[in-house]
Amino acid sequence: MSKINRNVVAAGALLLLCAVLGMFAVHTFVRAEGERDLQQWQVRLGIVAASRAQAVRQWRDQQFNTLSGLADNLSLQLYLTELSLSGGQSGAVTDQSAQAEYLANLLIVTADQSGFSEPIQGADVQANVKRVGIAGLALLDKKGEILVTTPGTPALDARLHDFVRGTKLGTRGALDLYAGPTGEATMAFLQPIFAVQGENRPADQVGAIIGIRTVGSGLFGRLAQPGETLRSGHTYMVRKNGSTVEYISPLADGTPPLKQSLALDTKNLAGAELMSRAGGFGIFNNY
Numbered sequence: 001m002s003k004i005n006r007n008v009v010a011a012g013a014l015l016l017l018c019a020v021l022g023m024f025a026v027h028t029f030v031r032a033e034g035e036r037d038l039q040q041w042q043v044r045l046g047i048v049a050a051s052r053a054q055a056v057r058q059w060r061d062q063q064f065n066t067l068s069g070l071a072d073n074l075s076l077q078l079y080l081t082e083l084s085l086s087g088g089q090s091g092a093v094t095d096q097s098a099q100a101e102y103l104a105n106l107l108i109v110t111a112d113q114s115g116f117s118e119p120i121q122g123a124d125v126q127a128n129v130k131r132v133g134i135a136g137l138a139l140l141d142k143k144g145e146i147l148v149t150t151p152g153t154p155a156l157d158a159r160l161h162d163f164v165r166g167t168k169l170g171t172r173g174a175l176d177l178y179a180g181p182t183g184e185a186t187m188a189f190l191q192p193i194f195a196v197q198g199e200n201r202p203a204d205q206v207g208a209i210i211g212i213r214t215v216g217s218g219l220f221g222r223l224a225q226p227g228e229t230l231r232s233g234h235t236y237m238v239r240k241n242g243s244t245v246e247y248i249s250p251l252a253d254g255t256p257p258l259k260q261s262l263a264l265d266t267k268n269l270a271g272a273e274l275m276s277r278a279g280g281f282g283i284f285n286n287y
Helices: 003-071 074-085 096-114 158-166 216-223 270-276
Strands: 136-140 146-149 173-179 185-194 205-214 238-241 244-247 260-263
Touching: 003 074, 003 096, 003 173, 003 185, 003 205, 003 216, 074 096, 074 185, 074 205, 096 136, 096 146, 158 173, 158 185, 158 205, 185 216, 238 270, 244 270, 260 270
Parallel strands: none
Antiparallel strands: 136 146, 136 205, 173 185, 185 205, 238 244, 244 260
């Protein structure tokens, strides 16, 4: 091989080596940039998730604050204390009718101001048309029986009775999202009421306040991140329901809350991954 040919081969080999090294350097750079971008997305999405979770908790706390304000009302405590001491005999309560009327008005005003009130569903006509209540406040005695309610308060069906009976004495409780009488996403909240001069022990509980309400935009609107500019950005809530992932908030494709569910073993499903690894980060398929 001539000297010129050897130089050409050497130059070609050097160029090939430079190209390979260049491609490797570009690949390494792109991969590093991709990892950096993913880390930035993880931080950004983590902030969004944490802030939306906090917003949901604040909404929940507002509902309990409403019920706590009622539970701390001295007139209400006195009424239930007298009722409890009389063994549930309402006739033994001082000025029973006047007190009951006052408490009914108190519940109505509170419900109207706090969102625990919705128009009764169904036509208000002189016909055999069933009208359905979907939200309201109710005062319960020590046994969990209704004493006073606001107009439109749903009947305590088996689900709500189980919720009341299943909440430990002396503690408050929340019944997770469910489809109400008209199919709307609904929640219920329970706040204990303690005897006057009691020590807030379970044995001192003389009744409870239950609040039932539709959640609507009051809750779901808090899932939208303020200032978000991404048109495709979307935060939604899921929960495990048997062997499925249930989507309990409205979805971007127009699906209403509580109307979509997918199997937990669906391959690479974001909701299923969340159920097994809350707080994790990764790239998965949405619903």
